[in-house]
Amino acid sequence: MLVAHLDPLAASIFSLMAIASLLLAFVMLGSRWLNNYLYAFAAESWVIAALSAAVGLYGHYPELYVIAILTALFRGLLLPYLIWRIIGRLNVAREIHEMLQPSSTLVAGAVCVLFALVVSYHIGQSLGLAGTAAVLALTIMLSMKLIGFLMLSVRHEALSQILGLLVLENGIFLGAQILVPGMPTLIEIVILFDLLVVVACFGVLVRYLITHVGSTSSLDLNKLVG
Amino acid sequence: MTGALLLIMMIAPAVAVAGCLLIRTPRVAEGLNLAASIVVFATAIPLTVLSADGPTHYLADYVVVDMTGAWVLLCTAIVYLLASIYSIGYMRLLGEDERLWGFYALFSGFALTILLSSVMNNAGLYWIAIELTTLVSTFLVGFERAAESIEAAWKYIIIISAGISLALLGTVLFYWCGSFVLGPTYDMTWDTLRAAAPKMNQALAALAYFLVLVGYGTKVGLAPMHSWLPDAHSESPAPISAMLSGALLNSAMLGIVRYLTIADAAQNTHLARATLVAFGVFSLVVGALFIVRQSGIKRLMAYSSVEHMGVVALGFGFGGPLGVAGALYHMINHSLNKSLMFFGAGNVMRSYGSKEIRSIRDVWTRFPVQGALWLAGAAAITGAPPFGLFLSELVILRAGLAHGYDWAVYAMAVLLIVIFIGFLNHFRAMYFDADAGARDRSKPISRWCVTPMWLAMAPLLVFGVWWPNGLWDHFMTAARALTGSTP
Numbered sequence: 080m081l082v083a084h085l086d087p088l089a090a091s092i093f094s095l096m097a098i099a100s101l102l103l104a105f106v107m108l109g110s111r112w113l114n115n116y117l118y119a120f121a122a123e124s125w126v127i128a129a130l131s132a133a134v135g136l137y138g139h140y141p142e143l144y145v146i147a148i149l150t151a152l153f154r155g156l157l158l159p160y161l162i163w164r165i166i167g168r169l170n171v172a173r174e175i176h177e178m179l180q181p182s183s184t185l186v187a188g189a190v191c192v193l194f195a196l197v198v199s200y201h202i203g204q205s206l207g208l209a210g211t212a213a214v215l216a217l218t219i220m221l222s223m224k225l226i227g228f229l230m231l232s233v234r235h236e237a238l239s240q241i242l243g244l245l246v247l248e249n250g251i252f253l254g255a256q257i258l259v260p261g262m263p264t265l266i267e268i269v270i271l272f273d274l275l276v277v278v279a280c281f282g283v284l285v286r287y288l289i290t291h292v293g294s295t296s297s298l299d300l301n302k303l304v305g
Numbered sequence: 306m307t308g309a310l311l312l313i314m315m316i317a318p319a320v321a322v323a324g325c326l327l328i329r330t331p332r333v334a335e336g337l338n339l340a341a342s343i344v345v346f347a348t349a350i351p352l353t354v355l356s357a358d359g360p361t362h363y364l365a366d367y368v369v370v371d372m373t374g375a376w377v378l379l380c381t382a383i384v385y386l387l388a389s390i391y392s393i394g395y396m397r398l399l400g401e402d403e404r405l406w407g408f409y410a411l412f413s414g415f416a417l418t419i420l421l422s423s424v425m426n427n428a429g430l431y432w433i434a435i436e437l438t439t440l441v442s443t444f445l446v447g448f449e450r451a452a453e454s455i456e457a458a459w460k461y462i463i464i465i466s467a468g469i470s471l472a473l474l475g476t477v478l479f480y481w482c483g484s485f486v487l488g489p490t491y492d493m494t495w496d497t498l499r500a501a502a503p504k505m506n507q508a509l510a511a512l513a514y515f516l517v518l519v520g521y522g523t524k525v526g527l528a529p530m531h532s533w534l535p536d537a538h539s540e541s542p543a544p545i546s547a548m549l550s551g552a553l554l555n556s557a558m559l560g561i562v563r564y565l566t567i568a569d570a571a572q573n574t575h576l577a578r579a580t581l582v583a584f585g586v587f588s589l590v591v592g593a594l595f596i597v598r599q600s601g602i603k604r605l606m607a608y609s610s611v612e613h614m615g616v617v618a619l620g621f622g623f624g625g626p627l628g629v630a631g632a633l634y635h636m637i638n639h640s641l642n643k644s645l646m647f648f649g650a651g652n653v654m655r656s657y658g659s660k661e662i663r664s665i666r667d668v669w670t671r672f673p674v675q676g677a678l679w680l681a682g683a684a685a686i687t688g689a690p691p692f693g694l695f696l697s698e699l700v701i702l703r704a705g706l707a708h709g710y711d712w713a714v715y716a717m718a719v720l721l722i723v724i725f726i727g728f729l730n731h732f733r734a735m736y737f738d739a740d741a742g743a744r745d746r747s748k749p750i751s752r753w754c755v756t757p758m759w760l761a762m763a764p765l766l767v768f769g770v771w772w773p774n775g776l777w778d779h780f781m782t783a784a785r786a787l788t789g790s791t792p
Contacts, residue, residue, distance in 0.1 A: 202509055205509070248470060251470065259477060260489065261484065262490075266430070269430075277436075284455070291451065302452065305604070
């Protein structure tokens with residue numbers, strides 16, 4: 080198991096990158112401008128790509144270099160480009176009706192991280208891994224998951240919801256790099272492609288939303304109830 | 306033999322997709338899709354029979370045909386065939402001839418992804434196949450392009466993607482669990498996981514199982530993750546509603562069942578089963594509440610799907626040979642019956658020009674034959690004898706009593722009675738209440754739209770009164786393969 084016996088330098092590099100991406104998730108959570116969201120997401124993807132490369136280097140998994148390059152290309156360039164095009168099609172630049180102010184959302188996000196920490200601490204103890212990078216990775220994986228759900232539930236703009244989903248995926252991908260670096264490459268590559276298709280589908284749907292519903296805010300999607 | 310059949314089964318819809326994309330003519334697309342569905346159905350029956358000889362693996366263990374998987378294939382094939390026949394009549398009514406090739410390309414693609422997901426032997430690939438079913442069906446849900454359809458499609462893809470990402474997290478955590486036993490790199494097949502499960506860390510395996518259960522449970526439509534289901538089922542064209550309800554939900558249930566056996570092997574049996582049973586009961590509660598107060602005809606059918614998926618979850622949750630047999634049997638009965646109900650609802654909706662139950666009146670006098678068929682289907686879906694669902698629900702109730710889930714059995718019995726009354730009350734109103742408007746708005750229904758209703762009704766009635774021995778043996782073998790126990 081890689082994380083259990085890492086040398087201190089590698090462990091601190093991994094931790095640093097993991098924390099950096101959590102921080103970027105908070106940047107997304109605290110901003111209301113769609114463009115800032117997108118930049119934070121792209122930066123987060125680059126951090127994850129760097130993390131893949133670092134894990135490949137220290138854990139001697141050469142196939143992770145391929146994953147790192149693909150992550151940088153897909154998640155770091157292509158996805159942001161696709162989303163940037165979707166933004167261009169919208170006539171909204173920011174969230175207009177927030178259910179929670181960005182500041183209160185940040186507090187809620189912090190609570191999510193605390194909860195994730197408690198869960199992973201217990202899991203880490205029962206695995207005998209307390210105090211290793213594994214606990215941190217698990218914490219960040221779970222907290223990015225919760226933050227993604229928080230974004231999905233307090234934001235109404237179609238684009239914020241797409242980005243919320245992508246944060247969910249980023250969290251899993253990040254955790255998987257540290258916890259299970261040996262995961263078959265095929266699966267990881269297919270998941271990357273899958274993500275691309277998902278975003279393309281969202282792009283088409285956003286266009287339908289604009290033409291047929293006339294709004295991209297989920298607040299206006301209220302016809303179907305009961 | 307199995308391999309050849311499986312290959313033909315997968316190639317047929319793929320050819321239909323390619324054909325529809327190349328020859329963009331509505332009539333050709335209809336024919337291609339129908340031909341593909343006939344081929345799929347014709348291969349599904351021998352596959353189901355052959356699967357009893359034990360699982361067969363292909364493509365370096367990435368593909369497996371086992372009994373439960375083959376059973377889901379059969380359910381999918383049946384619904385695909387019925388829906389293909391039905392859609393020929395129904396889609397012509399929509400007047401969207403120029404986009405129809407796209408519809409049929411997506412339709413066969415949707416069937417293909419569902420079929421693929423049922424034979425995936427790798428937990429990661431299974432996840433991807435399920436994700437693909439969502440992506441393809443989103444555009445089918447939104448096919449009518451009304452504001453409501455697009456709203457339903459949007460909710461569908463957002464809720465399912467969020468839910469399914471939980472399943473991905475659970476899958477990764479299961480992989481991590483396994484890596485303590487099997488080393489950092491291994492192929493995550495169901496068998497390897499099950500073999501490694503006894504040595505897995507219990508707490509981590511339980512966490513991973515919960516994530517997977519909630520994730521795929523979203524796709525199955527178990528309450529409280531069902532919120533996408535009534536919207537998507539009610540706003541998509543009727544043949545797609547039938548596919549979503551009769552085929553898609555089963556294929557996601559298959560994932561839950563496979564993880565359940567892993568959780569069993571990891572000595573989390575009690576916790577895992579109790580959670581599944583709790584989700585099942587809660588689905589029944591939600592189904593019952595919304596069925597009683599429902600005003601839309603297709604939403605009524607959708608909540609009935611929530612209810613029946615709850616019943617299937619209860620069957621698998623109770624476990625044991627009886628529970629598994631009942632659940633598998635219930636799957637196929639529900640597939641047949643819900644297709645019939647959605648077809649009837651589609652016909653009625655088109656001829657009255659409304660989705661509201663209160664504007665559908667006097668069905669009895671306007672459609673004597675088809676109306677009788679639909680009413681019989683309504684009696685069947687609420688679990689009245691002498692139809693298949695009565696038998697399967699009874700078997701599941703017995704399984705619950707045999708495994709000490711008395712509270713769930715009593716709750717299930719009471720809720721089924723509530724649903725019976727609530728559901729049939731809507732039908733009473735539609736059939737026997739006088740039509741206040743009394744205008745003759747009804748349009749004729751084509752034969753394409755009625756034939757599949759007969760085709761669905763016949764086996765439902767036959768299996769209700771006569772449960773062949775061979776079928777029972779088949780279920781018992783399947784149950785043994787799943788639970789690893791002897792009946």
